[in-house]
Amino acid sequence: MKVRKTVVGGHYYVRSTNKELVKKATLGGVVPELMKYLLAKGIVDAVITVKSGPTPLGGKPVFITKPKEVDEVAGSVSYAPINLAKLLRDYVRPGEKVAVTVKPCEERAVKYLVDTGKLRREDVFLIGLNCGGLFNPFLLTEALRKREVNVGEVKDIRFEKDHLEVALKDGSIFKVRYMKDAISKGYRPACLRCLNHVPTYSDVACGYWGLLPGYEGYTYTIPLTAWGAEILNRMIDDGVLEAVEVPPEGKSLRREVVSFINFVAEISREAQFKELDKSNIEEMLSRCIMCLECWHACPIRSEKEVLVWREETSPVIWQISTVTYMYDKCIECGSCEDVCPVNIPFALLVQRIKALRDRLGV
Ligand code: SF4
Ligand code: SF4
Numbered sequence: 001m002k003v004r005k006t007v008v009g010g011h012y013y014v015r016s017t018n019k020e021l022v023k024k025a026t027l028g029g030v031v032p033e034l035m036k037y038l039l040a041k042g043i044v045d046a047v048i049t050v051k052s053g054p055t056p057l058g059g060k061p062v063f064i065t066k067p068k069e070v071d072e073v074a075g076s077v078s079y080a081p082i083n084l085a086k087l088l089r090d091y092v093r094p095g096e097k098v099a100v101t102v103k104p105c106e107e108r109a110v111k112y113l114v115d116t117g118k119l120r121r122e123d124v125f126l127i128g129l130n131c132g133g134l135f136n137p138f139l140l141t142e143a144l145r146k147r148e149v150n151v152g153e154v155k156d157i158r159f160e161k162d163h164l165e166v167a168l169k170d171g172s173i174f175k176v177r178y179m180k181d182a183i184s185k186g187y188r189p190a191c192l193r194c195l196n197h198v199p200t201y202s203d204v205a206c207g208y209w210g211l212l213p214g215y216e217g218y219t220y221t222i223p224l225t226a227w228g229a230e231i232l233n234r235m236i237d238d239g240v241l242e243a244v245e246v247p248p249e250g251k252s253l254r255r256e257v258v259s260f261i262n263f264v265a266e267i268s269r270e271a272q273f274k275e276l277d278k279s280n281i282e283e284m285l286s287r288c289i290m291c292l293e294c295w296h297a298c299p300i301r302s303e304k305e306v307l308v309w310r311e312e313t314s315p316v317i318w319q320i321s322t323v324t325y326m327y328d329k330c331i332e333c334g335s336c337e338d339v340c341p342v343n344i345p346f347a348l349l350v351q352r353i354k355a356l357r358d359r360l361g362v
């Protein structure tokens with residue numbers, strides 16, 4: 001039955017009433033409709049999101065200021081590891097209102113920025129996206145090459161309950177089980193050990209996990225704040241969106257998908273910790289060339305002290321001081337690991353130390 005009013009924490013299958021958009025967008029078109037509506041009504045000045053291309057493995061951040069420009073990104077699914085929270089921190093000034101699509105790790109970065117006074121929560125409308133993980137473009141290209149697939153042929157990649165579904169442009173689909181040897185299949189190590197795959201801090205959470213047969217053209221949508229529910233309700237009232245309650249089987253399917261991904265993540269996290277424990281940490285840290293790529297990629301690190309320490313000490317001591325400095329701040333996005341030219345797993349080190357300290361209760 002159609003819903004006229006959504007409430008915070010309610011679960012809804014929602015879709016755009018614009019049939020053309022639903023055809024073009026993935027999953028019911030709720031995300032592009034939200035962007036268009038917020039811009040058209042003057043609720044935000046700009047939208048920040050990622051536009052894919054030429055395949056879902058590529059992507060670039062885009063600033064959109066006109067509702068019609070949203071059509072260009074509708075249906076654009078990107079698995080490129082881009083952290084939009086960093087753009088919010090660096091480019092959005094107090095009083096500028098923006099809507100931004102965020103994965104759970106980006107959402108945590110936004111929370112950190114808000115909690116530390118670098119961003120005002122009321123200036124951002126967060127459209128949270130479920131996230132099964134992203135790919136390291138080099139690793140995935142290699143993994144696809146082994147299957148004699150050119151990365152340019154990939155049309156879409158979906159995370160299903162226990163496998164990845166890779167759709168090619170010629171219409172063929174193949175499945176990759178991600179339990180076994182996932183990193184060699186191109187999965188980012190940070191995503192593989194990620195324990196937070198659904199939004200909790202955004203205004204609205206969107207995704208496709210939990211869509212029952214017959215509801216494929218919908219977005220599984222959860223308003224997480226009163227402001228998020230209010231916007232959805234205005235859009236329903238204005239005839240832009242239509243919503244139905246998610247049946248209990250849909251909710252349990254969503255729970256199953258999330259708990260399976262978390263189960264895989266727990267195992268992978270422990271395995272990555274064990275590998276790290278066996279490695280020669282001093283040798284690893286001494287590889288650091290102090291290029292600061294990790295620092296520039298990080299949505300959290302901006303404090304000048306980190307730079308100052310760099311001038312004063314050796315790579316090993318600098319790394320140790322930075323790891324301890326970050327251990328209660330790191331939001332585990334893995335951006336630092338993506339860019340390190342000498343493969344230092346900085347975020348893994350932070351997480352390992354944090355896990356040990358958590359066990360001590362300090
Ligand atoms: S770290 Fe987690 S939330 Fe962030 S991209 Fe990877 S899986 Fe998604
Ligand atoms: S230290 Fe690395 S994983 Fe942690 S927030 Fe910064 S970039 Fe992300």
Ligand code: SF4
Nearest residue numbers: 288289291292294340
């Ligand atoms: S990116 Fe790697 S090499 Fe460069 S400063 Fe960071 S840890 Fe060192």
